[in-house]
Amino acid sequence: MTTLSKIAPIQENPAYLGFCKLPEWGLIFVEGPDASNFLQNQLTNSVLGLARTSSSVIAPPSAVRLVGYCSPKGRLLASAWLMLSPQSSSSDDRFALFLSKDIAANIAKRLSMYVLRSKVKVVDASNEWNILGHCSSGNVNDGLALDPSQIGLRLPDVKAEGQTYRRVLIAQPKSSIAFDNENNVLTTWNDLEVLSAIPRIVQATQEQFVPQMINFESVAGIDFKKGCYPGQEIVARSQYRGAIKRRLSLAHISKEHLHGAPLNPGVEIFHGDDASQPAGMVVLSGQNIFDSNRMDLQVECKSEALEHGDIRLGSVDGPVLKIDPLPYPLIEI
Structure with a gap:
């Protein structure tokens, strides 16, 4: 089993593989008895039916969803990878949203405005948690394991130059483990994210795109059968009237x-x-x-x-x- 430590580059592969800090990534927790219904009414994708993933276990793609958060005009304010990770088996639901750090605070504040009487707490944890990435090649059984205090999710694989690469997003409390960044692995992570053709909204691109303008429907980021959410009517009209x-x-x-x-x-x-x-x-x-x-x-x-x-x-x-x-x-x- 491999715990959180540096992994040497695989010599026959030009890419650098292993762990790196992701300074551009942040984390929001949405927690409480009403968290599921609250997010169902806010995001472009359905959050219902997500499997609960405990700490130290990497959520498989089937337990992870790409979601968008839109303005009333149907423009993306954020995109995020979502997992359901309660603090214990008996705890209330706690959803983790991995998103760009430069928009995390404002998105958490905006979501909090709509909590009203719901039993939900929205917390921007970006300054208390480190976000790490792990890259591995498809023919390597890395046996990746997490510390009990950490949560993680597996992103879609990426193919480059005939090789398949696996990617895992990991969040760890800053108080738990010191970690030195590996810049070569960060370069690999960033390029794999680009090559995945799955977009990530940052501050400079907020409110620039209706989701379909950046292929959100083609990468399973929209559920057209779910109920209303901010901008839903515009997103649906764009899909069915061919407006994009x-x-x-x-x-x-x-x-x-x-x-x-x-x-x-x-x-x-x-x-x-x-x-x-x-x-x-x-x-x-x-x-x-x-x-x-x-x-x-x-x-x-x-x-x-x-x-x-x-x-x-x-x-x-x-x-x-x-x-x-x-x-x-x-x-x-």
């Missing part, structure tokens, strides 16, 4: 072609034939784990702009992005 003409795509660019152009989330992209308005924006970016000169990106873009011409970063005269295929089929709208 934008999609998330993967792209890459060589560092030598960037010429200082930023790759941060929220940076606009342009179609080479239209300088009048942006064609979309960067959602996430990371250095490729096999080629240190290559940067991988998730970009949200007008569908018609992807059909011909160049997609350029930052301006109509900016460096050209190379568009890559998605790792999953899109649900047509």
Whole structure:
């Protein structure tokens, strides 16, 4: 069994595998007798029926859900990975939402505004808990085990260069174990997240996207059969009336072609034939784990702009992005 400690890179694999701190990730707990019904009325995905996962046990994908939290206008304020992790078998429900740290405090505050008389407590635990990532290759039985104070969930696998990689998100109280970061593993984690083509909302991209604009329905982030939630009518109308003409795509660019152009989330992209308005924006970016000169990106873009011409970063005269295929089929709208 492997506990929380550094794992040496596997020599035959160019990627660095093992543990790393995830400084961009935060954690919100939603706890109480009414927590399930409360979140059911707030999130894009159903939270009912999630298996209760105890501490020290890694929740499998079947016990984890990707969720979105929208404004009344149907724009994503946050995306999160959700698991049901009570403090003990006899405790009230406690849901853990793993999301971007830079939006965690505001999302917790906003959720708290809607608690009203419900028996629910919403806590931003981002400053009290470390969020770690663990990467392993698909042909390695790492026997990963957690400390009893920790919680964890397994994310969808990612395929890159013919190899399958497993990813686990782990939360540990900061008071429990000291942990030195492994920057090489962090590079691997960030790139695998980009290559998964599953978006993560950060502060710079809040309220920029109706969920379908970044493929949320195609990565099981929306349940169209559940009840109402903020923005639900707009999200449903976009699905059934075919109102969405934008999609998330993967792209890459060589560092030598960037010429200082930023790759941060929220940076606009342009179609080479239209300088009048942006064609979309960067959602996430990371250095490729096999080629240190290559940067991988998730970009949200007008569908018609992807059909011909160049997609350029930052301006109509900016460096050209190379568009890559998605790792999953899109649900047509």
